[in-house]
Amino acid sequence: MNNMAPVYIQSYSALRKTGMYSSAKGHVSWHEDQSGAPLDVQRKQVYEKLHTGFGKLNAPDKLAFSAAALALAGCNEYNGNTTGICVGTAYGSLSTDMRYMESLVNGFPSPSCFAATLPSSPVAEVAIQFKLKGPNRVIVNSVASGFPALESAIRILSAGKAEAMLTIVVNGLEPVDTQLPFIPVDTDNNYSYAFLLTVHHTETGCNYNLSLTHENNKQNNSRNRSEESYFYNMLSAMMENGTYSNTINLDNKQYTISIKKE
Amino acid sequence: MKRIVIEQSAIVTPLGSLSETTSDLIEGAHAISTDPLFELPVPFAPFPDTRFRNLTECASYLESQIDLTEINNDSTIFIYCTAKGDISAVENSVLTPDVTTVISPLLDKQADMLCELMNIQPAEKLVISNACASGSVGIEIAVELLRMEKYTHALLFGFDCLSRFTASGFYTLSALSDTGARPFDAERNGLTMGEGAGIALLSYRSAYEGDSIVRGAGSSNDANHRTGPSRTGEGLFSAAQAALRDASCAPESIGGVKCHGTATPYNDAMEAKALTLLFGDNYPPCSSLKGAIGHLSGAGSLVEVLIAAECCKRNKLPPTIGYTTHGVDEPIPVSSKAQSLLTPRILCLAAGFGGLNSAVVVEEYE
């Protein structure tokens, strides 16, 4: 069933509580005064160019943008016109939604806050800054959105709809004043990962061969580990020796992933 | 030759069911109301029966309109396409904290709830939230997976309703017309918000004459501005080209265009340029439904595609309500009257906040 063209990871990055990671710069720790990391990431830490709009980005957009910037710094051998974006987001813009409602109730609804109340808003920010004009998809899932986003990106590449895909997985929840029902109040588990995938080899990229498929398994509903913990394992393995393979059970699916140095 | 077939479909809009909505649209009816809503002094296109301004009500109604008993759960994927989904939890927790909220604000939990309500256990569930292009991108994904034969059926569900949250937000962005949406008109000054939901069961099989087909789909990004479209139309043109390529058909074979046509000054100007890049000066008839039923946000790009498929069967493109004087530089053939299709094949365009462009080609199989 899997007769698809090979796909390569050219560069990758992550922002999480324990620091910033990228194929370009390895592991970089947060400053001592960045106790709110990764939400209080500074523009200078992830992106060289001036970006006056960085400070107003909400959590998902800021984390997605930062991961994108770090990943793209690792390999620039892509054509923006034929590069698309896949985003997997856990909670969408939920905390921004709350902030907007609060601004509405306070009598001064905020236009820029409202403009960011879409799960797809990270795509806009990344596409605009890096001029990525290819296809884009936003998958929302509070348990596992990153693996579906990677699969979608692989399918787009295999179908020849793009030559490169930037895949971002993000969990961005800011502390809000009003308690929201149904969701765990865990605004301390924010993260983002980005992977630049291509169908071609590059000179400066990692050229790690990526294979990812899944089988649907309705009986299996184990939630022992978070999706992020698997992404962190994958990133660590890539940083160490460029190889990772695992069978992962998440959200009623069994994923088989293999990353190999070419 | 196998095709992506729309086996069954149903919608609920302020004009009613798929059949009712399509007939009304072709006859020139509209659902725009100037009754104030959410204390905002602008028109909306609301459900006459506000019971439908609710995810569970829409789902129950749509489920009753189609027959899901034959589908094989193990080879079916469910795709929930929405820009905001049900946001009653967000609204209630700030506006009326004492009210118990029953619907989770998490879109994947809403998808779970929908499947339970409709009594299906699909092998996979996916939530696509691509702003106003959500439905269109959901269709593109379904087409991809069905052609790979990963699944035999894809069940698409689109939903976006009016709410204080979105209405106040668009009002704050100065995006809403105070006179009603007038797509491509010289006096247009903004969009009119609408609401609706749709469901469609897609399969991949040999098609028969009269089947509704999704021939192809494609998407792109303007990479320009947080909410405004690119001024050149290149992004939407690129999505339309990608859809035609995916559909293996040339621009000359398109019988009509179901435009995005939100009636904002910038969208319509951009879209006219995109259409000119695609068709040169050889345009098929063009129409926007948003002067009649408003902008249905993410659900709109599913609902409008289903209406377009129905229009292919009737060989008619609905009039563009609100259009009287041509208001874009390019002579795209929009009309205040219904137009006959050149062929039973319609190109459907959608463009969302953040420059998300998407296009789908539907036809009646001959």
Next chain:
Amino acid sequence: MEQLIADLKKQIIATLKLSDIEPDDIDADAPLIGEGLGLDSIDTLELLVLLEKEYGVTVPDINAGRKIFASIRAMAEYIQQEQAKE
């Protein structure tokens, strides 16, 4: 006028959460939208909210807004003009 301009620079940076920029970096006569400070149309709408909230001043329509937001000095002049009416 100069104090108002100085205040506006700080308020704009705070409201729009502009990073990489200090009040001294902003030229009071430079364009705000597009070039110069590079604000977009949504930032403009946010500035309308700022005018109302901090100075009690409203703008009749978006088109008038374009002239008022031509520069910080233009904003300051509009505020003083409107406040003088009260």
